[in-house]
């Protein structure tokens with residue numbers, strides 16, 4: 001059995017319900033329905049178990065975590081368990097009063113996601129009207145002493161006005177700005193040709209972010225996640241399989257990563273049936289790609305294997321059909337041409353239609369063939 | 379970046395706080411946690427919003443009487459400026 005460290009963070013996908021329909025959503029295509037969701041008591045027990053295992057940070061996410069009416073109770077429970085609690089939200093429907101309740105319950109950090117900073121463009125990406133409210137919400141957040149991060153997902157359709165978006169977001173006075181490129185799982189992989197930026201776009205974006213970092217030093221901390229398709233080596237996905245993080249989906253299944261559900265034949269144990277400690281240490285899914293035993297060449301004899309752990313298992317499976325393969329993002333990977341082809345082909349086919357404002361069902365029809373909006377579970 | 383002067387009052391930035399146990403305290407912040415020991419811990423414990431930089435330096439000077447003149451202030455400055463750039467400490 002590969003030896004294991006203790007997990008540092010728990011990602012709790014407390015629901016898959018979400019009022020938005022983002023085209024880059026990394027949720028699985030098969031979403032968990034409301035009836036299958038874990039009850040409040042289950043989550044509270046999981047938080048206690050996580051803290052006992054050594055977890056320090058809890059990330060409440062979804063879907064849209066605000067869709068859970070018991071969110072305040074969950075935050076209180078997390079705080080009682082001494083976890084540092086982060087809420088990742090699109091902010092839709094969050095009133096000033098409810099925000100005050102969440103902060104009162106012990107929330108430490110709120111991460112507010114933006115689709116764009118121009119109303120029409122943002123609504124077009126999210127498939128719903130959402131932007132104006134976020135700006136108002138940002139003001140309310142700053143009335144509390146919690147950490148405030150704005151998160152912006154960038155891709156081919158918005159990357160060219162990144163500078164303007166950063167300037168608009170900085171006016172909201174966040175402590176942190178996360179500029180994350182779409183990651184190609186779930187809905188984003190479906191929509192990749194419309195989302196993957198070209199190399200030239202990416203180089204410009206990197207320069208824009210460097211300049212912003214310089215200008216905002218000591219005021220806003222900027223973190224940028226670049227699309228791995230344009231990198232030479234893969235990312236150390238989740239800090240390595242079963243090494244630092246675990247994710248629990250709305251139905252209670254524990255996964256080593258958001259996308260792990262795509263890997264066929266992996267069995268994910270459920271916190272309804274098993275203790276979290278057992279799942280982390282001994283369950284098949286968490287042990288599967290822990291350590292180095294499973295690695296194939298060239299990873300097995302490569303010096304970088306302790307840094308990137310051979311890349312992302314889910315991406316390896318999604319692109320090569322073999323979860324043990326070297327992540328094709330790596331330029332040493334035997335199947336690296338899959339990435340080169342995607343970059344080349346998407347650069348030609350991914351044209352941007354004009355931004356539109358319309359109800360979701362109209363957008364859905366208009367955009368059919370260009371991209372698919374994320375749907376909502378029952 | 380804001381300038382750190384003798385009159386500045388350094389304190390944790392919003393959403394940054396102590397965690398862990400009394401024996402092994404950590405500073406928790408959105409991206410992670412850092413274990414602080416020794417002088418770092420003493421400095422951060424003084425960053426509770428009650429003391430100015432000058433007062434913090436003075437307290438440390440009485441505690442570490444053998445340190446060369448000016449050394450403590452310079453070290454505290456570097457330490458706090460680094461944490462400020464990471465958005466962990468404000469002043």
Ligand code: SF4
Nearest residue numbers: 018020021022025063
């Ligand atoms: S649709 Fe958008 S807001 Fe909703 S979970 Fe997916 S990415 Fe997040």
Ligand code: SF4
Nearest residue numbers: 299302304305310330
């Ligand atoms: S060969 Fe494997 S270990 Fe080496 S850099 Fe590529 S993915 Fe990482």
